[in-house]
Amino acid sequence: MAVSLYTLTVDTHDLPLLARFWSQVLGWRTVFEADDEIVIGADESALPGMCFVPVPDRKTAKNRLHIDLTPDDQAAEVDRIIGLGATRADVGQGPEVTWVVLADPEGNEFCVLRPKKTLLD
Structure with missing residues (x-):
């Protein structure tokens, strides 16, 4: 199918x-x-x-499904997306993770991963 x-x-x-x-x-x-x-x-x-x-x-709880973005430059992309209206989000990820959790203007969580060239490293 x-x-x-x-x-x-x-x-x-x-x-x-x-x-x-x-x-x-x-x-x-x-x-x-x-x-x-x-x-x-x-x-x-x-x-x-x-x-x-x-x-x-309005959204009231943590998302059960979220989007992961793969940037070329994680820090630059996080800054750009925050400039568009996102905020940093804490979903219990801890300081050791390699991704950054953000929330869109309505609070939907999503992640900005490490640059794709280092995903396999």
């Missing part, structure tokens, strides 16, 4: 804010927009995309 990941759907309280944040983080663009849904992607045909849908409630 052939299957592909189509989108990662994110519940959001502020639809335009969160879609714009992740679009800037990933360097993606809006490929579909309606009052109740915004989809971003590298382009219209690239998979997967991210789909943002509005929900009335």
Whole structure:
């Protein structure tokens, strides 16, 4: 059976804010927009995309699923993403880890890993 990941759907309280944040983080663009849904992607045909849908409630607990980003320069990317509106997050990771945990403007945790060239080191 052939299957592909189509989108990662994110519940959001502020639809335009969160879609714009992740679009800037990933360097993606809006490929579909309606009052109740915004989809971003590298382009219209690239998979997967991210789909943002509005929900009335705000995030209240640690995410069960999160995004990992692989940068060329971890420190520079963390600074850039914080400049876009992310904050540092403590999910109990401890000081010895090689990744940085951040939260998007609505508190969804994600990680910025070591540069990809050192992932296999």
